[in-house]
Amino acid sequence: MDFAKGHGTGNDFVIVLDRAGTRPLEAAQVAALCDRRSGLGGDGLLRVVPSEDSSALDSSSPPAKWFMDYRNADGSIAEMCGNGVRVFARYLLEQGLVDGEEIPVATRGGIKTVKVVGDEFSVDMGPASFGPASQASIDGFEWPGQAVSMGNPHLVCQLGDAAELDSLELHHRPHYDETVFPEGVNVEFVVGEAPHVRMRVHERGVGETHSCGTGACAVAAVALRRAGLDTGVCKVDVPGGTLTVTVTESTIHLQGPAVIVAEGTARI
């Protein structure tokens, strides 16, 4: 199986082109490809499929030639991936599968339009939707948090200082209220205030990652709201770099790098 490998701020993905949309991957195959010791390694997998094979098309959106079949490293399906969709767009451009500087991508969260901005890619992610207050805990320590949906679920927890953030043990999934998040949740821990914050994340279906684009959008929306703002620009530092999140009255734009690092043939 031919593959490519890419990342956005260290959130890395195996990319598989299925031109005819006839080779769906089982969860176990995805997990084997994403395994960092016996596979290629990745936080997730992006299967590139013709969009007519997708059920995610929305007739009010611009036509998208390609559907991003996003899978977490454990093989589970997620609605959206903010770093993944930028990497997906870069792959489409580099492979000559699309042209132009505006690339609509069909996803399970609807059509997302990605634009080339200098060396970076910016994607219109749609608005954040605020849910209830909730909490996360690790080893008996508990932090209040805010539920936010970016198509996929997030729980944004504000911490006191950088030392507390740095000392978090994120090898295991933080505890959360399963009645609030019956489908699981991505948990972000944040320090600082808008317009510049820093976060770490434990991703549903993956573990701690170096970045989460949808998570950065959720974190920025919460940080702006904490500052009394409904709109604005917020930089979000993640372990793998920095993302720029612009919150407007109607949507959120996520901007950051997207890089293809390898192409090859997998024997698994």
Ligand SMILES: N[C@@H](CCC[C@H](N)C(=O)O)C(=O)O
């Ligand atoms: N890394 C992604 C989010 C991937 C999906 C997430 N793990 C979930 O299950 O919702 C991003 O950049 O947004």
